[in-house]
Amino acid sequence: MPNVPTTTPGPDDTEHTLEDVTETIPLITNVHADKQSGRANDATEISDEEAYAKLKAKRAERRRKKLIRRGIAAGVVAAIVLIAVVVTLVINAQPQGTSGPVTDMVTEGTFTTTVEAKGQLKPISSSVVSPSVDGTVDSINVQAGQSVNEGDVLMTIKNDELDRNVAEAQRAVAAAQEDLANAKKAAAAAQATPTTDVDGASAAAGVSDASADTNAVSAAQRSLASAQANLDQANAKAASRTVTAPSSGSIVELNAKVGATVTGGMIMGESDTSGGKQCMQIADLSKMKVTVQVGEKDIAKIAVGQSANVTYPAFPD
CATH class of the missing domain: 1.20.5 (Single alpha-helices involved in coiled-coils or other helix-helix interfaces)
Structure with missing residues (x-):
């Protein structure tokens, strides 16, 4: 094997x-x-x-x-x-949401943030010149950008109707003054005439005439007072044709021109159907404000900075 x-x-x-x-x-x-x-x-x-x-x-x-x-x-x-x-x-490197407050050391320094935006610069206080009488512009004593004081004459308005009203009121006053003078003369003459006591009828007639003269004097005085009030009112309205500055400041807008029509305090153009334009505007340029449209992100920047600086061009004096 x-x-x-x-x-x-x-x-x-x-x-x-x-x-x-x-x-x-x-x-x-x-x-x-x-x-x-x-x-x-x-x-x-x-x-x-x-x-x-x-x-x-x-x-x-x-x-x-x-x-x-x-x-x-x-x-x-x-x-x-x-x-x-x-x-x-990778999981540990990802942020863990807002599980708790984030703290950090604070250091002192200067924070500066800049936001660029467009806006409108306007004065804090301004006044519109609006004549209280109608008519046509007779003269203009200022120009745009000029500084004025309260009470300065800016322009005058021509209104023939106001002149006629003043003249009529003056004639009414003169007529009332004449009527009062005549009434006083009549009352004085009645008092100077001696009264003869022939019978009771004559004495009563004398008393009645004296009373009538006194009433005539009172009526003439009331007429004169009414005529004088009408004259004062006409003069005040006529004085409104001279337009003065309601406040001190600078002329920032001037639309009035010599010969232009003034209606309801507005300057009307030849084919203006929109209600007209304001005659002029006076503003205090020493105190200004600016209105700016700012987005949400820019608002957050300003909120962090706690301040915002605004610059604007100067207006001519």
Whole structure:
């Protein structure tokens, strides 16, 4: 019976070789020439050293494959660990909302913020010149940008009707004054005439005449007072033709022109149907205000700065 070598699994082959199982290697036979038959054996004899070398090579191949599998497993584990670390760093780097107040050290310094915006510059106080009488502009004594004081004459208005009213009121006063003078003369004459007590009828008539003269004087006085009141009213209205400054300041708007029509305190143009324009405007340019349209972001900047500086061009004096 030929010798059959057996091998047991080594320490590196435990996970691939079952217990109580022997590994069969190729049969090694010693072939001897058959002297009696005279046939030559063409098979190649395999020595024990060659069989052992093949066994070592097979074991080395198994170990190499095992190392490759272990390397792949270790690479997968390392990749998983690396991904976990990267994800953790990304999550920790993200801001965590408003979970609590953010504090920081405060240092003293100068804060400056600038917001550019367009707006309207207007005086805090101003007054519109509005004549109280109608007519046509007769003269203008100021020009735009000029400084004026309260009470200065700005312009005059021509109104012939007001002149006629004053003249009529003056004639009425003169007539009332004449009537009063005549009534007083009559009363004085009645009092100077002696009364003869001839009979009771004559005395009664004298008393009645004196009373009538006294009543005539009283009526004339009332007429004169009424005529004088009408004259004062006409003069006051006529005086309104001279327009004066209601306040001190600068002429910032002037629409009145000589010969222009004034109606309801407004200057009317030749084809003006919109109600006209104001004659002129006086403003105190020493106190100004500016109205600016500012967006929400700019308001936030101003709120942080707690101040806002506004510059504007100066008006001519």
